Amino acid sequence: MEAKNIIKIFAAAFTVLTLTGCSNKQGEASYTGGFFAMDTYISATVYGEGVEAAAKSAKEEILRLESLLSVTDANSDIGKINGSGGKGAEVSEETAELIGYAGEMCEKSGGSLDITMYPIVREWGFTTGEYKIPDSSTLTALLSKVDYKSIKIDGNYIAVPQDVMIDLGAVTKGYAGDKAIRILKENGITSGLVNLGGNVQVLGRKPDGTDWSIGVQDPFGEGYFCVLNVHDKAVVTSGNYERYFEENGKSYWHIIDPADGFPADNGIVSATVIGDSGAYCDALSTALFVMGKEKAERLWRDSGDFEMILVLEDGSVVISEGVTKMLAEENEKFEVIGRK
Ligand code: AMP
Numbered sequence: 001m002e003a004k005n006i007i008k009i010f011a012a013a014f015t016v017l018t019l020t021g022c023s024n025k026q027g028e029a030s031y032t033g034g035f036f037a038m039d040t041y042i043s044a045t046v047y048g049e050g051v052e053a054a055a056k057s058a059k060e061e062i063l064r065l066e067s068l069l070s071v072t073d074a075n076s077d078i079g080k081i082n083g084s085g086g087k088g089a090e091v092s093e094e095t096a097e098l099i100g101y102a103g104e105m106c107e108k109s110g111g112s113l114d115i116t117m118y119p120i121v122r123e124w125g126f127t128t129g130e131y132k133i134p135d136s137s138t139l140t141a142l143l144s145k146v147d148y149k150s151i152k153i154d155g156n157y158i159a160v161p162q163d164v165m166i167d168l169g170a171v172t173k174g175y176a177g178d179k180a181i182r183i184l185k186e187n188g189i190t191s192g193l194v195n196l197g198g199n200v201q202v203l204g205r206k207p208d209g210t211d212w213s214i215g216v217q218d219p220f221g222e223g224y225f226c227v228l229n230v231h232d233k234a235v236v237t238s239g240n241y242e243r244y245f246e247e248n249g250k251s252y253w254h255i256i257d258p259a260d261g262f263p264a265d266n267g268i269v270s271a272t273v274i275g276d277s278g279a280y281c282d283a284l285s286t287a288l289f290v291m292g293k294e295k296a297e298r299l300w301r302d303s304g305d306f307e308m309i310l311v312l313e314d315g316s317v318v319i320s321e322g323v324t325k326m327l328a329e330e331n332e333k334f335e336v337i338g339r340k
């Protein structure tokens, strides 16, 4: 099970690196490297003067954010809030702001995203690795406590009622990607790619002036099912293949529906969101996965600031119309949805 996950994660990372290539015919310095953090494999390809120092600073930033936001680290800001027994905790301004932002995204998603889902995610074993199907009375009791509206934010002081726990797992990698890109920019880099376990964020274009090519993972296989040509964008996917376990021939995955406490099973097996901000795309990709096709389409029509690719359980693919301009190759089998 664990081994399977790691192979998938490496496959996702490999897809991007193979497509983007690591050599630079323009004679600019380049750097490609990776490391494990945030429970996944993180890699980057960076071009230009001072690439090594820039990549090192970006890595340090990601590690700093991990120690600030990790739900499994009792000493992180999130750990302090969750371990306070309902009293709450003073956290960094950054954490307070991110919790506020994530709360807004829960609201925007109509509650499909709920950052107080942690007790249920933990009960299923997704953060401990001790996977099990919880019994229904346990789930009902835990579910009654799930409500992002119960989070109290008073400046940098954050409190949740006893037994309520915050988990920013649905947005942390996207947020970290935004910060990593910002660090690269501050270091004078104008061309780079950061891949946080399938959350891909690109800065500028490739050194030859062409767009980055990002493969979107096939949820039913090892490769990718389409390639997007993009620049200055985040491409974030939430999929049922990313973290799961099997029992009696059935799969149970890590994205939970706040409606019943079970792995979200509303017809979507992978949701990819493309937009300007990694945190926004990350929050949305998890939310769309939970809400299913109809609500996802409505949210896309009402929003106007992201594009999406939904893979449904029957293998069909739905794309928002803006994606047609990004596709490396047209595919007439994709259902295109428009704004009318
Ligand atoms: P992602 O991989 O970005 O789709 O986020 C999935 C992670 O977010 C899971 O590993 C959980 O930690 C957490 N999570 C699961 N279900 C939800 C949900 N409905 N709302 C918010 N966070 C969730």
Ligand code: MG
Pocket (backbone or CB within 6 Å): 169, 170, 171, 238, 281, 282, 283, 284, 285, 286, 287
């Ligand atoms: Mg997400």
